[in-house]
Amino acid sequence: MKKLINDPADVVKEALRGMEAAHRDHVRVDHDHAIIYRLDAPRQGKVGLISGGGSGHEPMHGGFVGTGMLDAACAGEMFTSPVPDQMMEATKQVDGGAGVLHIVKNYTGDVMNFEMAAEMAAADSGIEVQSVVTDDDVAVQDSLYTAGRRGVGVTVLLEKIVGAAAEEGRPLQDVADLARSINDQGRSMGMALTSCTVPSAGKATFDLADDEMEVGIGIHGEPGRKRLPLAPAKDVAAMLVDPIVGDLPYQQGDSVIAFVNGMGGTPLIELYVMYNEVAQILDKAGITVARSLVGNYMTSLDMAGCSVTLLKVDDELVGLWDAPVDTPGLRWGCSDHG
Amino acid sequence: MKKLINDPADVVKEALRGMEAAHRDHVRVDHDHAIIYRLDAPRQGKVGLISGGGSGHEPMHGGFVGTGMLDAACAGEMFTSPVPDQMMEATKQVDGGAGVLHIVKNYTGDVMNFEMAAEMAAADSGIEVQSVVTDDDVAVQDSLYTAGRRGVGVTVLLEKIVGAAAEEGRPLQDVADLARSINDQGRSMGMALTSCTVPSAGKATFDLADDEMEVGIGIHGEPGRKRLPLAPAKDVAAMLVDPIVGDLPYQQGDSVIAFVNGMGGTPLIELYVMYNEVAQILDKAGITVARSLVGNYMTSLDMAGCSVTLLKVDDELVGLWDAPVDTPGLRWGCSDHG
Amino acid sequence: MAEAVTVDAFVRWLKHFAETVHDSAGHLTQLDSAIGDADHGTNMDRGLKAVVGVLDTNGFDSPDALFKKVGMTLVSTVGGASGPLYGTFFLRFGSALQGVESIGSKELGKAFRAGVDGIVARGKAELEDKTMYDAWAPALEAFDQAAADGLAAALSAAASAAAEGRDATTDLLARKGRASYLGERSVGHQDPGATSTTMLLESAAATLV
Amino acid sequence: MAEAVTVDAFVRWLKHFAETVHDSAGHLTQLDSAIGDADHGTNMDRGLKAVVGVLDTNGFDSPDALFKKVGMTLVSTVGGASGPLYGTFFLRFGSALQGVESIGSKELGKAFRAGVDGIVARGKAELEDKTMYDAWAPALEAFDQAAADGLAAALSAAASAAAEGRDATTDLLARKGRASYLGERSVGHQDPGATSTTMLLESAAATLV
Numbered sequence A, B: 001m002k003k004l005i006n007d008p009a010d011v012v013k014e015a016l017r018g019m020e021a022a023h024r025d026h027v028r029v030d031h032d033h034a035i036i037y038r039l040d041a042p043r044q045g046k047v048g049l050i051s052g053g054g055s056g057h058e059p060m061h062g063g064f065v066g067t068g069m070l071d072a073a074c075a076g077e078m079f080t081s082p083v084p085d086q087m088m089e090a091t092k093q094v095d096g097g098a099g100v101l102h103i104v105k106n107y108t109g110d111v112m113n114f115e116m117a118a119e120m121a122a123a124d125s126g127i128e129v130q131s132v133v134t135d136d137d138v139a140v141q142d143s144l145y146t147a148g149r150r151g152v153g154v155t156v157l158l159e160k161i162v163g164a165a166a167e168e169g170r171p172l173q174d175v176a177d178l179a180r181s182i183n184d185q186g187r188s189m190g191m192a193l194t195s196c197t198v199p200s201a202g203k204a205t206f207d208l209a210d211d212e213m214e215v216g217i218g219i220h221g222e223p224g225r226k227r228l229p230l231a232p233a234k235d236v237a238a239m240l241v242d243p244i245v246g247d248l249p250y251q252q253g254d255s256v257i258a259f260v261n262g263m264g265g266t267p268l269i270e271l272y273v274m275y276n277e278v279a280q281i282l283d284k285a286g287i288t289v290a291r292s293l294v295g296n297y298m299t300s301l302d303m304a305g306c307s308v309t310l311l312k313v314d315d316e317l318v319g320l321w322d323a324p325v326d327t328p329g330l331r332w333g334c335s336d337h338g
Numbered sequence C, D: 001m002a003e004a005v006t007v008d009a010f011v012r013w014l015k016h017f018a019e020t021v022h023d024s025a026g027h028l029t030q031l032d033s034a035i036g037d038a039d040h041g042t043n044m045d046r047g048l049k050a051v052v053g054v055l056d057t058n059g060f061d062s063p064d065a066l067f068k069k070v071g072m073t074l075v076s077t078v079g080g081a082s083g084p085l086y087g088t089f090f091l092r093f094g095s096a097l098q099g100v101e102s103i104g105s106k107e108l109g110k111a112f113r114a115g116v117d118g119i120v121a122r123g124k125a126e127l128e129d130k131t132m133y134d135a136w137a138p139a140l141e142a143f144d145q146a147a148a149d150g151l152a153a154a155l156s157a158a159a160s161a162a163a164e165g166r167d168a169t170t171d172l173l174a175r176k177g178r179a180s181y182l183g184e185r186s187v188g189h190q191d192p193g194a195t196s197t198t199m200l201l202e203s204a205a206a207t208l209v
């Protein structure tokens, strides 16, 4: 295992220290609870937004804490959902009287831990909590009898857009409804060129030959739906985009936010090559790219690979997307710290 | 070789297409010349800033084109300096009457190609051109009889700070002097956990055993000064920071911009772990971190590893650092596209 | 009532389980690598270390006080799917023993069932979903059937049944938990949670009588 | 004057060189991997393909027109260190032949020297810096010494001397170019630029007479 770390057991703790030191202008960190807070939380009258999940996906979620996005992020151990104590504490800290929305990616562990936290917070403090669970991964067959689809790329887009809505002062119910409708309109699919290596495991989660790739992976180093021969970017783009477009019927002229995400070990130049292919496929399909995002935003440690997310948008969503955001990991517009 | 690409010969071309598609709000691309321009170039009365170099270092330099930073970036072939025609063309296109500054990293090829371009531009169009050559890599012994030190991390910081100065309307001589003084105050050192793979070469530039690392590498996959046993982040940080601090005598209370840069294949979580170590070393040395930057900004394709850059700053430099910047790769403050 | 289980015996159980998991952490993580995210051993080991810390620094005068603390400690330190599931198990297991004067095989059987009901309420697993429940369900049944023969017999029957349930997960196609994402590819791998559950029951058989 | 080199012969030379480099691109890049950035073969091949394209679609009535175009094409397509160096070489080489009526060994020797002076002016390499100059310098000397024996002898002497110079780069510690960053570790590797320069002279010996 080749990593820039010290003791594998300390990676999350030390990374949070480093993150805090690097971004004092954006966040503060409660190290006892492994929670990253927006500097000015709680904001009176604003719906508090919290998310969280296992570590190893940086900048998600801690890097999305700040003006126009999250109020707090709970960092779990590596690839392990955070514990209810963290979400309870964060919920209390960010509540500004308008209630709190929990943004949860659909993994059994995340869902159960957030659920317990919401139950405890309601019993304990009477803070109104709503939860939205993202489940946008078309690689996973959805069914009543299974754990359902994974929450992946749409989570990043959702946190940005819903963050802008909360910043506008919209009430909890509106913000939660908006979040659910975004999840409904978004679909993703990912692939890996290499496995990642979980520090405490010390070796690659799966082995992949030099001429193979995994298609339909998640973000925790779990193997994908199928192992296929390595293919050119053009074919990879089609393998990812086609199932997305097929899953959520698109009409000519539909507008999307197109998001090409790197898994952590893939450099930007390759993501641009991928985005070039994705843009061409969408163009041929008559789908308009209203906005785009290309980069390593939701990673899987050192895995090489990428995912594609398409989110159908209307003018309202584009407006919220364009609204200022000022976080360590996502930043644009004219931000106002007042 | 596992990469998200099509034909290795087309990577640079296709990545530029993807970059243009992803960042239409920031840049336009002249694909014939492989030049990335700021949307509103040329700006009348503003000194034009151009840089360039081999591709494979993304987001540098194309990702640093935009308000408050570069006016144009010339993209060479993979790891190969651009050709004089590109710099000549860019010089003509960004000149707003106040002259043009060429920001060149100290590599024989880059220096010679920029030199030829400056000679041609002067002869051809009479545009006033000055050049600043960055050479901040303390891994390389400096001497009158050698090619000198490489230009690495300080280039990113310099482009940001000098970009702000040019945006203020300072004249060419001032901007060039500022650039040279920044280079004088900055030092860097890098290391690699893995080699990178140049697409056209098809295999790793060097082989490194599972328990080895290269210390003193550049950004072109060239092997480093020494091969050492793999070490914990704490020791790696010391190996990088100590030679920097030793090279440019620091006094208690000196302020720096501290920059921990990933080489492309290293995920953010590891860079935060590294930054945590760097911050502690600086703290112990009595060096104040005025500002910091942590991320994959100057990469070496898919190489895993990092570099540390320290730039001594005063209030003026910090002010210019804080000034708005709005590029694909670096963004903060309240940007004004007017 | 030589059979009655004491708080001390429960503490021995938990420490034995903690030790077993610690020694098998690599194996559990290895199983989780194949069809999950390579952390089940690390998760359980982290949580059980915390439990042992609590046991070493606290005295408990009742099983329900003990297991409430154990359950909360697991919930607060494990995370992932196994944290809420094992945590809920022990919370419910402890509640079921509240006020029970003497804990024999009948009482223990009820407590196990209450704990497993908690797991099902939380995780909504059904039989053959390829989860820890596939070790628990046959274990409960075997325990009840052997309960009349005494605690030792019941626990040993439960542990054997759990092991069989665990082994049977290998051929199942996962419908819950992370392994469900693999679809067909989940077949042929043993479930890590069913494996740690079997260890829990084997530890019980080794320590509670 | 059966010896006079024609434009056609120069074109054959360039095409022969282009072919050799194309066939050896992997080898040149391999050499550059050890002490550089793994692109010398790719760079030279890209530039020489462009040169061949120019040769195939243009006629030239003088060596200086030919080499001006060749030099500019290399400058505009190669990049890196080798682009300006080989480009400058051909530009100066061509200038030196401007107005020369009949190109024999003496004239060619002068032109080679002018080209190499251009390389030195651009790159400031000195002898034993471990660059292409270490192939060029002995080649020029050998050419001049054998010039009286005719063009064939001079070119073949130059090519052999270049090859010796190339081989001698292996033991040198680099002081110029990327290899200089390696310090001591540059010792033991043959310089890629000296290798391509030797190919250029071997192609000359094979085609100009």
Ligand SMILES: Nc1ncnc2c1ncn2[C@@H]1O[C@H](COP(=O)(O)OP(=O)(O)O)[C@@H](O)[C@H]1O
Pocket: A079, A080, A081, A108, A109, A110, C032, C036, C037, C039, C040, C041, C043, C044, C079, C080, C081, C082, C083, C085, C119, C122, C123, C124, C125, C130, C131, C132, C133, C176, C177, C178, C191, C192, C193, C194
């Ligand atoms: N819904 C569920 N009900 C019961 N057990 C489950 C459920 N989901 C997962 N599990 C169990 O949890 C185990 C995985 O635990 P662990 O690896 O610690 O958590 P995570 O999957 O969050 O990484 C699985 O092997 C399975 O036995």
Ligand SMILES: Nc1ncnc2c1ncn2[C@@H]1O[C@H](COP(=O)(O)OP(=O)(O)O)[C@@H](O)[C@H]1O
Pocket: B079, B080, B081, B108, B109, B110, D032, D036, D037, D039, D040, D041, D043, D044, D079, D080, D081, D082, D083, D085, D119, D122, D123, D124, D125, D130, D131, D132, D133, D176, D177, D178, D191, D192, D193, D194
């Ligand atoms: N200053 C110099 N003078 C002469 N030749 C040089 C100089 N610097 C480098 N070279 C030659 O250039 C060769 C490398 O060319 P190439 O790999 O194409 O360029 P780059 O080093 O920019 O990648 C070296 O092997 C060396 O022979």
Ligand SMILES: [Mg+2]
Pocket: A054, A078, A079, A080, A081, A109, C037, C039, C080, C081
């Ligand atoms: Mg997990």
Ligand SMILES: [Mg+2]
Pocket: B054, B078, B079, B080, B081, B109, D037, D039, D080, D081
């Ligand atoms: Mg090069």
Ligand SMILES: [Mg+2]
Pocket: C032, C036, C037, C038, C039, C040, C080
């Ligand atoms: Mg797991």
Ligand SMILES: [Mg+2]
Pocket: D032, D036, D037, D038, D039, D040, D080, D178
């Ligand atoms: Mg080279």
